[in-house]
Amino acid sequence: MAESINDVKHRIASTKNTRQITTAMQMVSTSKLSQIQKHSVAYEEYVSRVKAVVMHLAQSHLLDSLNSSSNANSQKNGKTAYLVVTSDRGMVGSYNSNVIRETNNFIKEHTPNEDDYIILAVGSNGADFYKKRGANVAYEYNDVSDVPTFKEIQEIVKTVTSMYDDGVFSKLYVCYTHFVNRVSSTFRAEKMLPMDSEAFKEDASNDIKPAEINAEYDIEPDESAVLDVVLPQYAESLVFGAILDAKTAEHSSSSSAMKSASDNANDLISSLELRYNRARQAAITTEITEIVGGQEALKH
Structure with missing residues (x-):
C-alpha cells in the first residue's frame, strides 16, 4: 500500500x-497573439486599399490584357501551385491537421491528378507532410517569425513570382487558416496568380463589393507603368496578409491547446x-x- x-x-x-509548463506556454502564446493582432489591425487597412485598386483594374480588364500579353510563357506548363501555410512547431492543437486536411480536399476538387500540381510549403509541418507522401514540394520556407516582417515575406513572393514567370506553374492558390476570433478559425484558399478578373470572382473572402467600385480610370503615364507598381504590391500584400493571418490563428490555437492541457x-x-x-x-x-x-x- x-x-x-x-x-x-x-x-x-x-x-x-507539466501544468506549470503548459500554463507558461499558454501565457507566451497569448502574449504573441496580442502582439500580432496589433500588427494585423494596422495592416488590414493597407490591404483593403490595395485590393480596391487592383479590383478596379480587374473590372477595367487591364489585368486580363496584361496576362494575355506578358504571361504567355507561364501558361505553357499548365500546373497549379498550392502555397500551404502551416507552423514550424507542434503543440498548436488541430491547427496544422485542419489546414492540411482542407488543402487536400481543395486540391482533390481542383486538381485530382497528382501530376497537375506542385506544393509550395511555408512551415515545416506542411513540408514534411507532403514530402513523406511523395508530393512534388517545389519550394520550402521554414522558421517564419512569430510576428512576421514584411521583409521576410518579400523573399517568398520574389521566389514564387519568379517560378511563375519561368513557367514552373500557371496558377497559384494560397491556402491558410484565417483567424476569426480567439475561439474560431476558418480555412481559406485564395487565388494569387494569374492576377485577372477571374481571381476576384473566386476570392470569397473579399470584403469589397463590386457595386462599391467605380471601374473607370484615367491612367498616367500609361497602363503598364501603373501595373508595374501596383501588381507587385498586391502580390506581396496578399501573401504577407495570409501568413500574418495564419500566424495569428496559430498563436490562438496554441493558446487554446495549452489552456486545454492545463x-x-x-x-x-x-x-x-x-x-x-x-x-x-x-x-x-x-x-x-x-x-x-x-x-x-x-x-x-
Missing part, C-alpha cells in the same frame, strides 16, 4: 510540473489527489486495525 501511495504522489508532482492537468491532479487521500486513509485504517488487533492479542 505504501508503494502505491508513493506512486500516486509521484504522479501528482509530475502532473503539477485544464486537463487540473482535472487529473484532482483525481490523483482523491486517490492519494483514499489510499492514505486506507493505510491508516489498516495500521489502526493491526494495532488494535495486537492489543487484543496481548490481553489473552
